[in-house]
Amino acid sequence: MTLxxxxxxxxxxxxxxxxVLNDDHEQRISAATRERVKQAARELGYVPHGVARxxxxxxSRTVVLTIDEGLEGHYSHSYVHGLDAxxxxxxxxxxxxxxxxTPQTTQQLLDVIAPRAVIxxxxxxxxxxxxxxxxxxxxxxxxxxxxxQVRHLVEHGHTRIALAVPEGGSPLAATRLKFTGQAARDxxxxxxxxxxxxxEPAACAEAVAAHLDRRPEVTAIAAFNDDVALRVLAxxxxxxxxxxxxxxVIGFDDNGYGAFTTPGLTTxxxxxxxxxxxxxxxxxxxxxxxxxxxxxxxVVRASV
Amino acid sequence: MTLxxxxxxxxxxxxxxxxVLNDDHEQRISAATRERVKQAARELGYVPHGVARxxxxxxSRTVVLTIDEGLEGHYSHSYVHGLDAxxxxxxxxxxxxxxxxTPQTTQQLLDVIAPRAVIxxxxxxxxxxxxxxxxxxxxxxxxxxxxxQVRHLVEHGHTRIALAVPEGGSPLAATRLKFTGQAARDxxxxxxxxxxxxxEPAACAEAVAAHLDRRPEVTAIAAFNDDVALRVLAxxxxxxxxxxxxxxVIGFDDNGYGAFTTPGLTTxxxxxxxxxxxxxxxxxxxxxxxxxxxxxxxVVRASV
DNA sequence: CTGAAAGCGCTTACAG
DNA sequence: CTGAAAGCGCTTACAG
Numbered sequence: 001m002t003l004x005x006x007x008x009x010x011x012x013x014x015x016x017x018x019x020v021l022n023d024d025h026e027q028r029i030s031a032a033t034r035e036r037v038k039q040a041a042r043e044l045g046y047v048p049h050g051v052a053r054x055x056x057x058x059x060s061r062t063v064v065l066t067i068d069e070g071l072e073g074h075y076s077h078s079y080v081h082g083l084d085a086x087x088x089x090x091x092x093x094x095x096x097x098x099x100x101x102t103p104q105t106t107q108q109l110l111d112v113i114a115p116r117a118v119i120x121x122x123x124x125x126x127x128x129x130x131x132x133x134x135x136x137x138x139x140x141x142x143x144x145x146x147x148x149q150v151r152h153l154v155e156h157g158h159t160r161i162a163l164a165v166p167e168g169g170s171p172l173a174a175t176r177l178k179f180t181g182q183a184a185r186d187x188x189x190x191x192x193x194x195x196x197x198x199x200e201p202a203a204c205a206e207a208v209a210a211h212l213d214r215r216p217e218v219t220a221i222a223a224f225n226d227d228v229a230l231r232v233l234a235x236x237x238x239x240x241x242x243x244x245x246x247x248x249v250i251g252f253d254d255n256g257y258g259a260f261t262t263p264g265l266t267t268x269x270x271x272x273x274x275x276x277x278x279x280x281x282x283x284x285x286x287x288x289x290x291x292x293x294x295x296x297x298x299v300v301r302a303s304v
Numbered sequence: 305m306t307l308x309x310x311x312x313x314x315x316x317x318x319x320x321x322x323x324v325l326n327d328d329h330e331q332r333i334s335a336a337t338r339e340r341v342k343q344a345a346r347e348l349g350y351v352p353h354g355v356a357r358x359x360x361x362x363x364s365r366t367v368v369l370t371i372d373e374g375l376e377g378h379y380s381h382s383y384v385h386g387l388d389a390x391x392x393x394x395x396x397x398x399x400x401x402x403x404x405x406t407p408q409t410t411q412q413l414l415d416v417i418a419p420r421a422v423i424x425x426x427x428x429x430x431x432x433x434x435x436x437x438x439x440x441x442x443x444x445x446x447x448x449x450x451x452x453q454v455r456h457l458v459e460h461g462h463t464r465i466a467l468a469v470p471e472g473g474s475p476l477a478a479t480r481l482k483f484t485g486q487a488a489r490d491x492x493x494x495x496x497x498x499x500x501x502x503x504e505p506a507a508c509a510e511a512v513a514a515h516l517d518r519r520p521e522v523t524a525i526a527a528f529n530d531d532v533a534l535r536v537l538a539x540x541x542x543x544x545x546x547x548x549x550x551x552x553v554i555g556f557d558d559n560g561y562g563a564f565t566t567p568g569l570t571t572x573x574x575x576x577x578x579x580x581x582x583x584x585x586x587x588x589x590x591x592x593x594x595x596x597x598x599x600x601x602x603v604v605r606a607s608v
Numbered sequence: 609c610t611g612a613a614a615g616c617g618c619t620t621a622c623a624g
Numbered sequence: 625c626t627g628a629a630a631g632c633g634c635t636t637a638c639a640g
Contacts, residue, residue: 002633013611018635028609050416051364052633054355055616061416064399072381084403093416095368095399099388112354112365112397113417201563230564257561259505260534306617317627322619332625356617359632 001046009040017041021048060114062093063283066101067121070170073225074255075272076121082276083119090284092116117283122172124279140293141275142172146179147186149222149252149268152298154187158220158248162211163194164232165224167203176224197228197235205235212247220248220304226255229265233303249303264301271296305350313344321345325352364418366397367587370405371425374474377529378559379576380425386580387423394588396420421587426476428583444597445579450480451487453526453556453572456602458491462524462552466515467498468536469528471507480528501532501539509539516551524552524608530559533569537607552608568605575600 006021007014012033019027020037040046054060065083067076084094097109106118124141153161163180165173173194181191195211198204212218223229229251236243243249243263251258251267258265274293281288310325311318316337323331324341344350358364369387371380388398401413410422428445457465467484469477477498485495499515502508516522527533533555540547547553547567555562555571562569578597585592 003635004633014634015612015636016610019610022635024636030609033610047411047415049633051355051358051418052616053635055359055618055632056634056636058616060355077376080402088403093401093413095401095417097397097399098384099392107351109397111351113358113399114355230561234564257534257564260538260561261564262566307619308617318618319620319628320626323626326619328620334625337626353617356632357619359616359634360618360620362632 001044002049003046006037006041006044006046009044010037012037021046054114058114059116061091062095062113062115063087063280064095064097064109064113064115064118065121066097066106066109066118068101068171069099070166071122071172073227073253075253075270078270079121079272079276079279082273083280084276085273086277086280087284090280090286092280092284119279119283140295142175143179143182145252145268145270145296146176147183148296148298149250150180150183150187150189150192152266152268152304153220153222153248153250154189156220156248156304159189160215160217161189161192161220161222162215162218163192163222163224164197164208164228165194166228167196167198167207169196170224173224180222192222197223197231199231201231201234201238204231205238208232208235209239212241218247220244220250223249223251225253226251226258226265226267229267229303230257230261233261233263233265243303251303254299258299258301258303263303266301266304267299269297269299305348306353307350310341310345310348310350313348314341316341325350358418362418363420365395366399366417366419367391367584368399368401368413368417368419368422369425370401370410370413370422372405372475373403374470375426375476377531377557379557379574382574383425383576383580383583386577387584388580389577390581390584391588394584394590396584396588423583423587444599446476446479447483447486449556449572449574449600450483451490452600452602453554454484454487454491454493454496456570456572456608457524457526457552457554458493460524460552460608463493464519464521465493465496465524465526466519466522467496467526467528468501468512468532469498470532471500471502471511473500474528477528484526496526501527501535503535505535505538505542508535509542512536512539513543516545522551524548524554527553527555529557530555530562530569530571533571533607534561534565537565537567537569547607554608558603562603562605562607567607570605570608571603573601573603 003014003017007017016029017037020029020034021041050060087094101120109118163177177194184191193215195207197207221232223232229249233243233249236247241247251265254267254269258267271294274291278288278291307318307321311321320333321341324333324338325345354364391398405424413422467481481498488495497519499511501511525536527536533553537547537553540551545551555569558571558573562571575598578595582592582595
């Protein structure tokens with residue numbers, strides 16, 4: 001089923017069919033032909049061939065999201081959901097590419113399917129663009145969420161805080177550290193030190209113990225995310241420290257599993273759907289006004 | 305940078321360039337020209353335009369994996385990893401599409417980027433193809449893994465088992481139930497009954513209590529996956545039943561979070577990378593021999 | 609108001 | 625051994 005078939009069935013030229021199907025109002029085509037063409041297209045089940053169109057227009061009706069290893073989580077899922085919904089509404093299809101991404105692999109993507117845009121997940125955070133763009137992270141982005149985490153601790157009387165980050169380092173760790181420090185200054189408490197929490201339980205317990213030895217004044221640990229928080233919680237249990245009496249722990253980006261530990265993990269829930277929708281509009285160069293990401297919430301369980 | 309540029313730079317025709325770059329041995333082209341062309345292509349940084357090629361060949365160098373909602377987990381991650389690696393090795397790029405998939409959305413995908421293949425995640429399980437294809441699930445697929453779960457329980461003296469599935473139903477639940485029943489028959493124990501475990505804690509506790517009332521002889525619960533197992537574990541704790549003394553619990557598809565509960569969750573770890581590689585070769589119609597998925601392993605913690 | 613033509617970048621029979 | 629030509633399906637100046 002091609003344009004040619006529709007043209008033949010209607011008795012007009014291919015160009016005319018293209019014009020009416022693309023609603024080109026520069027061309028004055030009689031209402032009658034318009035209707036006949038549309039009718040025929042419908043009856044024949046004509047669907048434009050995306051590859052041909054992409055060759056002609058230079059770009060396909062797709063957007064690719066690249067997600068680097070280690071960046072997946074609850075946030076990314078919800079982000080993908082919003083991105084997908086918004087793109088779909090504009091007749092674009094979202095395709096996700098996993099793995100490690102370099103300028104070369106991105107170029108390859110462009111060469112292979114010529115997407116309208118390729119979005120690197122987390123890029124706005126990594127480049128710091130988020131702070132300037134669209135109202136910025138201090139209102140409803142990573143900065144605001146980081147601040148909420150610190151604030152909850154402060155509201156519960158904690159002023160000496162440590163930040164636990166994944167061992168091996170997440171690309172986002174430096175950014176989080178910066179925002180957390182900034183939030184601490186704004187709240188008038190000392191800027192938190194950070195330490196790495198290894199995957200392996202014994203190593204993690206050691207790391208937690210070492211940090212607590214070095215900073216005996218610390219009464220609360222803010223985690224980079226829930227995975228880290230869960231490891232820290234287990235370490236504290238193995239170390240015989242009571243949570244939250246001896247040390248409080250708060251997670252970040254609620255993944256749901258904090259409900260199953262003893263004590264339950266208090267954490268920050270982020271709804272990233274609106275962020276995803278925002279990215280979609282940015283990628284399509286559409287108006288982004290009226291898109292208000294909901295604020296993050298504290299999920300109160302028992303670890304603070 | 306197009307074929308034309310390379311041809312111009314070398315002083316041969318576009319066809320010749322295409323022939324040497326695609327290693328067409330039907331054509332007898334002098335070693336000298338071959339070298340000159342390749343050299344020029346390298347120097348100019350020529351990369352074939354995937355969209356043009358796709359238009360000509362009818363299919364692009366991509367494979368799309370569709371993942372329906374609710375099918376994500378540790379298994380799917382590891383599967384995606386293997387699929388990606390294998391496809392990459394054959395110069396294909398893997399693109400993942402999320403959301404709910406219907407024949408229409410799949411057709412749309414075909415129309416938009418003409419992928420070489422679209423793989424529906426879990427399809428081999430859902431259609432039951434897995435059992436016939438490539439050695440089959442009883443050796444190293446879902447059937448074998450389901451059997452391992454039951455066997456571990458039986459080896460620990462349990463003969464009356466219940467299967468806990470997600471409320472709302474996973475597309476895979478029926479398949480799992482079938483395999484579990486089959487495994488039970490093979491091991492000479494009664495075929496397990498199943499019950500749905502709701503997300504909400506109170507409702508889940510109620511469901512677990514109700515099932516245990518109805519089937520007081522049950523001494524062990526096999527879960528559809530770790531998420532369900534974790535909920536069941538919490539329910540049992542809220543119900544005041546000791547695990548594993550009163551009731552044993554075993555998960556499926558280790559997601560790592562079972563390490564943080566008390567007691568720790570015993571579960572089945574599945575390495576799906578080889579399954580992903582297998583799918584890649586199947587999609588590319590390549591030889592699949594020599595690909596041996598490693599067997600699943602029991603991760604012993606404390607809940608059995 | 610509508611159609612013939614060019615061209616996006618490639619591959620591959622076909623003809624020398 | 626190598627090149628001219630057709631054609632994949634579309635869009636869009638351009639000419640009537």
